[in-house]
Amino acid sequence: MNLIKDFLGLLYDLVIGDCWQIAAGAAAVLGLGIGLLKAGAVPAAFFSSALGLVIMIVAALIIYLEARINYARLARRIGTGDNAG
Amino acid sequence: MVAVNADAIGLMTAVFLASGVEFVEAFTIVLAMGVARGWRCALAGTGAALVTLAILTLALGVTLQNYINASLLQFIIGTLLLVFGLQWLRKAVLRSSGLKSLHDEDRIFADELALAKSARHEQRWGIDGFGFVVSFKGVLLEGLEVVFIVITFGLGAAHRGMLDAMWNASVGAMVAAAVVVAAGIVVRRPLAMVPENLMKYVVGLLLSSFGVFWVVEGIGFFGPTGESLEWPGELMSLGAILVGWIVITRVIIYALRNLQRQLAEARPAVAQEVHQ
Numbered sequence A: 001m002n003l004i005k006d007f008l009g010l011l012y013d014l015v016i017g018d019c020w021q022i023a024a025g026a027a028a029v030l031g032l033g034i035g036l037l038k039a040g041a042v043p044a045a046f047f048s049s050a051l052g053l054v055i056m057i058v059a060a061l062i063i064y065l066e067a068r069i070n071y072a073r074l075a076r077r078i079g080t081g082d083n084a085g
Numbered sequence B: 001m002v003a004v005n006a007d008a009i010g011l012m013t014a015v016f017l018a019s020g021v022e023f024v025e026a027f028t029i030v031l032a033m034g035v036a037r038g039w040r041c042a043l044a045g046t047g048a049a050l051v052t053l054a055i056l057t058l059a060l061g062v063t064l065q066n067y068i069n070a071s072l073l074q075f076i077i078g079t080l081l082l083v084f085g086l087q088w089l090r091k092a093v094l095r096s097s098g099l100k101s102l103h104d105e106d107r108i109f110a111d112e113l114a115l116a117k118s119a120r121h122e123q124r125w126g127i128d129g130f131g132f133v134v135s136f137k138g139v140l141l142e143g144l145e146v147v148f149i150v151i152t153f154g155l156g157a158a159h160r161g162m163l164d165a166m167w168n169a170s171v172g173a174m175v176a177a178a179v180v181v182a183a184g185i186v187v188r189r190p191l192a193m194v195p196e197n198l199m200k201y202v203v204g205l206l207l208s209s210f211g212v213f214w215v216v217e218g219i220g221f222f223g224p225t226g227e228s229l230e231w232p233g234e235l236m237s238l239g240a241i242l243v244g245w246i247v248i249t250r251v252i253i254y255a256l257r258n259l260q261r262q263l264a265e266a267r268p269a270v271a272q273e274v275h276q
Helices: A002-015 A020-039 A044-079 B006-037 B039-067 B070-096 B105-118 B129-159 B165-187 B196-222 B235-266 B268-274
Strands: none
Touching: A002 B070, A002 B129, A020 A044, A020 B070, A020 B196, A044 B070, A044 B196, A044 B235, B006 B039, B006 B105, B006 B129, B006 B165, B006 B196, B039 B070, B039 B129, B070 B129, B070 B196, B070 B235, B129 B165, B129 B196, B196 B235
């Protein structure tokens, strides 16, 4: 049981790592892409380029905002003298 | 006869860079165990991990290649590469912008060595248990990433029609392993001179670019025809995606550096904490 738990933990670390927001963002964009593709809502000629662009923009925003939020949180914690986190 | 052309060399180079970084990290752990606990347990742990990895690679590679629809496989590979690559890219961005301390093999080696020297000595079958387990886990963990890289890059290239793609990807990883081990034997210390942080940034760019390219093609599996989508200009798009990632990451690094500078000036203790 422990072995399976360790292995799943290893896989989680490998793929998701310490920023789950990236995986969640990618899943959301791909889910949306699948929905649009099934509905035929975007012209096929633009679909691949548009989806690629959206993936890159969303990923970039997540990386930037996550770093910014974490840094602000750290600054606040040190500012209030609470170093427990 | 193995086909060697520009595509094959590109594939081998990508796998060589990506797996080389992982081998350097594994080497540091094994070296620390070898020095502190003896080479017998360190090499036994490494050997056991390599056997486990070989079995995993074979099982995963055969299953993925033979039993999953090609477009769906491309989607799965693309998704994994994208998420995996973005993790690398994120860390590289944080390091470049000064929000995360740089990867330092010398420091990691010193930490591992101190830990190994303080741990209890327990022999099993004539082998030191601690040294064996740490070497095994270190090589398995870093090796799993190599397996992942070889399989995803290999299958992705095979799907695009490259001959011997899996073989070419494996050669890239094997050459990386040979170079790291040979360099390690020559210098007999952690390979701290390897520009790991730059390599990780380059690998993050490559993984994320291939990830976007393949996941968008593979998403066609869910469309009306069930076949892979096509990018305009085919492989030219891959180059455009790579350039796109370079521009995006440079912009993020610039923005985060400014943020780091402003906050560090206002609160020096924050900058100090970030680098610990």
